[in-house]
Amino acid sequence: MSVWALGLNHTTAPLDLRGRFAFALDQIAPTLQSLRSSFSSGRHPQVEAAIISTCNRTEIYCASEHAALDHTFGWLAQSGGVAPALLRSHAYTLHDGEAARHAFRVASGLDSMVLGEAQILGQMKDAVRAAETAGALGSTLNQLFQRSFAVAKEVRTATEIGAHSISMAAAAVRLAGQLFEDLRKTRVLFVGAGEMIDLAATHFAAKEPKSIAVANRTLERGEKLASRFGGEAMRLADLPSRLAEFDIVVSCTASTLPIIGLGAVERALKARKHRPMFMVDLAVPRDIEPEVKALEDIYLYTVDDLAQVVQQGQANRQAAVAQAEVIIDAGVQNFMHWLGQRGTVPLIQQLNAQADEWRAAEMARARKLLAKGESIEAVLEAMSRGLTQKMMHGAMAELHAGDAASREQTAQTISRLFLRKER
Known part of the structure; x- marks a missing residue:
């Protein structure tokens, strides 16, 4: 295998x-x-x-x-x-x-x-x-x-x-703390409601931000996560119109295409009068279009950007x-x-099958002898002798076959297999 x-x-x-x-x-x-x-x-x-x-x-x-x-x-x-x-x-x-x-x-x-x-x-x-x-x-x-x-x-x-160890979520909090003097004055939005967002929300909530919101495709799941942190839930469809409300955005969904585009972020920045936004894209594939990173007043980090931070220590x-x-x-x-x-399983299966075949043959022979009136002692003797001969036949044949070198090798193998008590 x-x-x-x-x-x-x-x-x-x-x-x-x-x-x-x-x-x-x-x-x-x-x-x-x-x-x-x-x-x-x-x-x-x-x-x-x-x-x-x-x-x-x-x-x-x-x-x-x-x-x-x-x-x-x-x-x-x-x-x-x-x-x-x-x-x-x-x-x-x-x-x-x-x-x-x-x-x-x-x-x-x-x-x-x-x-x-x-x-x-x-x-x-x-x-x-x-x-x-x-x-x-x-x-x-x-x-x-x-x-x-x-x-x-x-x-x-x-x-x-x-x-x-420093988790990805903890690294995100550390970077956000470098941008915002007091995280208690920030509004945080989490996009998605999976395990990674759950972990990130736990770390950010410990900093007691002003508000927490969770945007998710399934509102019920978003509400369940938001309620743990005293936050609100919103539909993913409402994200573009409400993006400007948040100072920190952490996203990690299973979407195959970006769900936060360049245009939506540009409009959010305009509405915020260019107050800075901290964004973390933990998704693979990306949730946030990579062009967003080039915008002034946007601080966007991906999972790869966090590598240097998480490896400290x-x-x-x-x-x-x-x-x-x-x-x-x-x-x-x-x-x-x-x-x-x-790798030896097939051989073991074959050996077991062969042994069962010999046993069945000797049992059938013993039953016939008993039916003919043979004594139990004689039948047991014949059965044990028959099984022994079947088991030893192959080994004995190999000992008499081949040249001297092969016979010597065969003798060593048979000795190891059959004479272990004498060693």
């Missing part, structure tokens, strides 16, 4: 390219179906697959009898509408042990923009559940991910990898990283040992 992975993340690909390969959670099932169907015409009919898609990465994990990295690459390039050569220049590929190591590092927060952050673990678990629901997760990938989660838990328990965690890598090394070795054993 072979395991392979390919992907692109915040260290290998720019934001706009990552945006082409971003899959919302409800898109995972049909996307996995498309991927697995693409294998059916070739020599990989039984391919396990899972897709992890976050604002910082998109990764595909697969398992099958034979690796098919080139095919997977071609499918991903086509799904994103880019040339394979362009994708290859920004992507990474991993096989077997390295694929496992990467999955373990991602789950443990070692491969994140925010070193040690815990959010990715929840996102991985969501991705695994989606793959399982789609029927795309087999025993091999299930083992890979369950071991990833176990390793991540051990890393967080045994090390201080999460200590001093990373040196303090390097000792924890070294400890985490030791735990991950052990996890990789255990997984590869398990994967290697999987």
